[in-house]
Amino acid sequence: MSKRRDTVRHPIFARTYARVGAAAEGKGAAEHRAEMLAGLTGRVIEVGAGTGLNFRHYPPGVTEILAVEPEPLLRKLATEEAARSGAPVEVVDGVADELPAADASFDAGVASLVLCSVRDQAAALAEVFRVIRPGGELRFYEHVVAESARFARFQRAADVVWPLCGGGCHASRDTLAAIEHAGFVVEEVRRFRFVPCFVARPVAPHILGIARRP
Ligand SMILES: C[S@@+](CC[C@H](N)C(=O)[O-])C[C@H]1O[C@@H](n2cnc3c(N)ncnc32)[C@H](O)[C@@H]1O
Numbered sequence: 001m002s003k004r005r006d007t008v009r010h011p012i013f014a015r016t017y018a019r020v021g022a023a024a025e026g027k028g029a030a031e032h033r034a035e036m037l038a039g040l041t042g043r044v045i046e047v048g049a050g051t052g053l054n055f056r057h058y059p060p061g062v063t064e065i066l067a068v069e070p071e072p073l074l075r076k077l078a079t080e081e082a083a084r085s086g087a088p089v090e091v092v093d094g095v096a097d098e099l100p101a102a103d104a105s106f107d108a109g110v111a112s113l114v115l116c117s118v119r120d121q122a123a124a125l126a127e128v129f130r131v132i133r134p135g136g137e138l139r140f141y142e143h144v145v146a147e148s149a150r151f152a153r154f155q156r157a158a159d160v161v162w163p164l165c166g167g168g169c170h171a172s173r174d175t176l177a178a179i180e181h182a183g184f185v186v187e188e189v190r191r192f193r194f195v196p197c198f199v200a201r202p203v204a205p206h207i208l209g210i211a212r213r214p
Contacts, residue, residue: 008070008095013167018051018077024196025053032194033057033112036141036208042107045131047096047124048114050074052081055089062087066101068094071167096124104133112141115175116203117168125182129213138184138211143203144175147191151205158202171202184211 021029034057041061046054049067051074058065067082067089069075075091082089094100096118109128118124128138146152155172162171180186189209195201 008168010071010167011073013165014071014073017074017167020197021051021053027196028194029053029196030057032141032206032208036112036139037062037110040108040110040137040139043105044108044110045099045101045106045128046110046112047099047128048111048117049078049091050113052078052085052089052091054110054112055081055085055087058087058089065089066106067091068096068099070095097127099127099131101131103130104136106131107133107136109136109138110140111138113143115140115142115178116144116170116173117166119168121173121175121178122182125178125184129182129184132213134213136213137187138179138213139209140175140179140211141206141208142175143171143194143206145172146205155202162202169203176207179211183213185214186211 033054037057037059040059043064044062046065046067049069065088067078069078069091070093075093079091082091092100097120109132115121132138145155152172158171163169176189187210189207192206193204194206195204
């Protein structure tokens, strides 16, 4: 049996995210999730599902969702949300850089507000690429480094402490470049600012879109 490469246990962050994440839904995050998932079909793998806030937004064409979540409290909450949502979700333990799935076994992957937090972004994206079939898509909704050099400097400064408070989250990652670097072709991307609460200012710049595995 291979040794798991990453361990994710953030009990304080998990309790905080359960409240803060739910509160953001009413401030626009729910609409972002619905937009990210619109039109998706087939078998889907969701990486770092958190408390399962995406589950209610999967469209009817999605036949199966494997939701991978390594943090124990978040996984428990996601399992409860899976039952409430009625979506065809199975919640499992696992990490992004070692996904519990065969090569090319999914029609699509979903990453929302998670590529900021994985320890090794390139390794996580390589895994997502591996498990999505050729021609399949990655749907993403992530906060990212700002296009403005000044704001990006502020984000890099924030990243001295931000990961310690946010369960490993980084404010200044260039996630769109990383998605392309992993081999995906970005087909649609929308950039926007989203600040659901005052402390979220360093992570205001967001991207939402579709990338395809060629
Ligand atoms: C800010 S939360 C977002 C949760 C959820 N995706 C959402 O949209 O609400 C970040 C998530 O990334 C997960 N995470 C952190 N490191 C991870 C890793 N190496 N593999 C998979 N998930 C990870 C955390 O456990 C947490 O669920």
